[in-house]
Amino acid sequence: WTRRTTTNTGEKNLRIALVCVSNQNRSVEAHSLLLRRGYASVRSFGVGANCKLPGPSIDKPNVFEFSTPYAEMYHTLKQRSVALYTENGVLGMLERNMRVKGAPERWQNNRDEFDIVVTFEQRVFDAVVEDLQSRPRASGDTVHIINLTVKDTHEEATIGAGLTLQLVQMVALWSCTVVVLLKQAAFDFPPSSHDQV
Numbered sequence: 001w002t003r004r005t006t007t008n009t010g011e012k013n014l015r016i017a018l019v020c021v022s023n024q025n026r027s028v029e030a031h032s033l034l035l036r037r038g039y040a041s042v043r044s045f046g047v048g049a050n051c052k053l054p055g056p057s058i059d060k061p062n063v064f065e066f067s068t069p070y071a072e073m074y075h076t077l078k079q080r081s082v083a084l085y086t087e088n089g090v091l092g093m094l095e096r097n098m099r100v101k102g103a104p105e106r107w108q109n110n111r112d113e114f115d116i117v118v119t120f121e122q123r124v125f126d127a128v129v130e131d132l133q134s135r136p137r138a139s140g141d142t143v144h145i146i147n148l149t150v151k152d153t154h155e156e157a158t159i160g161a162g163l164t165l166q167l168v169q170m171v172a173l174w175s176c177t178v179v180v181l182l183k184q185a186a187f188d189f190p191p192s193s194h195d196q197v
Contacts, residue, residue, distance in 0.1 A: 011039075011172035017114040018044040018164065019124055022051040023066070023104035025093060026120040026150050029157040030164040032100045037165060043114075044100075045107035047127040053077070054088055066106040070097040089154045107131060114143055116171055118164050120150040144171060 016039060020027040023046030031044040052061040053073065062080075064073055074094040077085045085091045097104075108131050119125040125147035132143070146167060150160030 011169065013041060014039065014116055014168065014172055015041045015112070015114040016043070016168060017107075017110075017112075017117040018042065018120075019107050019117060019128055020044075020046055020120045020152070021048045021124060022046045022053070023106075024051060024053060024097065025152055025154065026157045026160055028093075028097045028100050030118065030120075030161040032096060033161040033165055034168065035100065039168070043105070043110070043112065045105050045110060047107045047124050047131075051104050053090055056081070056084060064104075066104050066109070069103045070094050070101075074098065093154065111135075113141055115141070116168060117143060117145045118167065119145070119147045120160060121152075122147060122149065146171075 016034060018027040018030045018034075023044055027044035027046065031042055034042045046066065051064045051066055051068065051073075053064070055061045062073075062077060071094075074091060077090060077094070082091070107128060117128055119128055125145065128145055132145070148160055148163055148167065150156050150163075
């Protein structure tokens, strides 16, 4: 593995994307934890056509556009049923989301580059890979796309966020080790005759 850029050195400066289906639960829970741990360049996304939140029944979800602010979703659902959306944890989740960012973002509409992309289920991983393969290569930087299978529940999202933090720390440690080894290798080899003037 090689990095063609040296501008983002250090674990806390890694450009990290966290991706689930609707940018509501798993990706934002991990986003929140990484921000609290000092990671400066973290973003979260969803890959769905729109954002779906649990409704009064499994076949009647609440559907919002990706650009809809979390605060608007919160007030809409609160008006529909405070009791239902408090009991199922959706209002609490949206309160957390509002502390992290303004609105859900769709992965496919984003053109930023990342060092690490963490997805939280296989179909999300597949959608991210397919999208990246369809894009023209901008910088040629390496991106690590890693899937952690995490059930879309509040409890599992909390566990998944902790696993994401550990994963990011391991990737950062590994990449720093590779950089040190590459620098050491550069010192171990004398300059070639082509390098001499």
